[in-house]
Structures are given as C-alpha cells and as structure tokens.
Amino acid sequence: MGHQEESQKAKEQQKASLPKIVRVEWQDPETTPAWQPQQEIDKGIPNNYTIGYLLKHTDEVVTLAGTIDPNKEHRGDGSRYCDIFKFPTGCVLEIIEIDLGDEE
Secondary structure: OOOOHHHHHHHHHHOOOOEEEEEEEEEOOOOOOOOOOOHHHHOOOEEEEEEEEEEEEEOOEEEEEEEOOOOOHOOOOOOOOOEEEEEEEEEEEEEEEEEOOOOO
16 A cells, blocks of 8 residues: 555544534623613524534533544643533524534
C-alpha cells in the first residue's frame, strides 16, 4: 500500500470516529426584573439554532462541541473538544442530523 493510500485510509478512519454533526433548535429562558406591560408578556420566545458535534444527549442535557481535534495525542492533557455548548434538554425543541454527503 502506497503512502497516499495509507493517508486516505487514515483520514477515513478518523472521519468514522467523529461524532454526528447536528443542528439544535432551542429556546433560551427569559427573565425581566422590571414591571412589564401585557404586550411584552404576550410576546413569544425566539428560537435559536446551533450547529456542532453531538457529544451527549440525555434526559437532562444536550452537549455539542464546535471544534474537535481528532489527534488528541498532540495535547499533553488528552483534551479533544473545544467550544462546548450545554443545553438543558427542556430548552431543546429539535435536533436534526446534518448529512455532509461525500466531502471529497
């Protein structure tokens, strides 16, 4: 097997070990310390969207990473994930897997 084939095989194995990429639709609880007129109270809560690698999905939390280092050996502490988002599951409206298709 040539160097190019080995490199391609290593990339495929790395890709296969990555978590799914998802889009999370969520709402953020709002609080206001001041008295509010009824028209403000009647307004809905806006939906937000975040895209990332799905690390954890339980009854309590949905955790995403914005960045993954597939070569964690490069770091002395073994860390692999960066830009972590933790959403209380009760704030999450929908999780949709993003299909990147064949990236090549």
